[in-house]
Amino acid sequence: MELDNIDFQIIRILSENSRIQWKDLGEQIHMTGQAVGNRIKKLEDSGVIKAYSLIVDEMKVGLFFTAFVIIYMKTANHDSFIRFLNDRYEVVEAHRVSGEACYHLKIKVDSQETLNLFLNKILDYGNYTLYLSIKEIKLQNPLTAT
Known part of the structure; x- marks a missing residue:
């Protein structure tokens, strides 16, 4: 899959907040939420997006x-x-x-x-x-x- 500038914008925004609503992401890059969802689905299906992750405050869970x-x-x-x-x-x-x-x-x-x-x-x-x-x-x- 060849990525374009919009794909890289989506990846950048998702890496900052993977829980962002597609509609809100779309507003940032001037696309509809449905169009953003379709792009994300293609990125996932092609393996560009492998997983979503969670950043934990390790001090709060006791890993010092x-x-x-x-x-x-x-x-x-x-x-x-x-x-x-x-x-x-x-x-x-x-x-x-x-x-x-x-x-x-x-x-x-x-x-x-x-x-x-x-x-x-x-x-x-x-x-x-x-x-x-x-x-x-x-x-x-x-x-x-x-």
């Missing part, structure tokens, strides 16, 4: 620590490790990477004890390097940047 874990696998069999990652609520992002390590994880935990328990389980699969986040600097979607 953000950490980045670099994994160095002990074995070439990664299937059980991937299953482990998929079952862990602490894992926010997991990336298979090139270079020296095998995986980079972004995790969020509520305490040092939870972090230690998670890291102990990682040792079943390989070694790790841990980096704690001390301040989040940027939380802006590149599609909304001007």
